[in-house]
Amino acid sequence: MGRQPCCDKVGLKRGPWTIEEDNKLMNFILNNGIQCWRLVPKLAGLMRCGKSCRLRWINYLRPDLKRGAWTEAEEDMIIELHSRLGNRWSKIAAHFPGRTDNEIKNHWNTKIKKKLKFLGLDPLTHKPIDQPENRVSKKTGSIEIQNSEPLDAISYIVGTNDIQLEDPFQNWIDSPLPWDVFSSLGENFL
DNA sequence: AACACTAGCAACCGCAGATTA
């Protein structure tokens, strides 16, 4: 019983997407929307599995994607969210319109992890790795020897012990994502 | 100029939970 398989994996193309494939997928989704990923490659004339199409669309082709450098504020927000949510990249990405979970994950693994380690913080726990009384000055980069209680890692990086996430961030959590526009787009076209 | 190393990113893989016949 059950449903039909996602794809038979026979004769399917893998590896980097070509411009032609991108165009096919983009045109198909913009014109027809997404009802079932399994059918997308078949209907769009692509030798890819639905999973691959979905990934390509979400991570690269979506028109609402925001590309470009990360701001310091964005990085701080990632660190804060990661301290609360852990490696739940999709949850973290929900707070960044136009950014994908894959993009955030990559940025975390290539940049932020190193940044935290450089600052003497464990990327997993967000706590000082050792010598918790020693801090690196955020402004000067110099090490400050302290005898006081270790700061909460996030408060320390962001620069405050009294983070108010509720207002700007909560607005995003509560508000519908722009992505909804495309959902309705699909319904209209089919 | 040639090679080795590193960083960044796109894409794949495998799994878990949700969905459906």
Next chain:
DNA sequence: ATAATCTGCGGTTGCTAGTGT
């Protein structure tokens, strides 16, 4: 109720461009 499939997620890999020697 059950089994098969779909979807989405997180971890990992592999390719490419940039940099150093």
